[in-house]
Amino acid sequence: MRQTSFVDGSFKKYHKRTRKEQFLAEMETIIPWKELTAIIAPHYPNPRARDADPLV
Helix, strand or coil: CCCCCHHHHHCHHHCCCCHHHHHHHHHHHHCCHHHHHHHHHHHCCCCCCCCCCCCC
């Protein structure tokens, strides 16, 4: 857990968004993430799943 500082609370309203933050916010609104992940999910292996038949 991180201790909050004076800067964290007081100057947050003065934070200027960077070009990267603006770009990512725009991509968040443009890209239909739920539909895209639903299409990709069946083809992407689960990294936490174990093989049912390990190679011997």
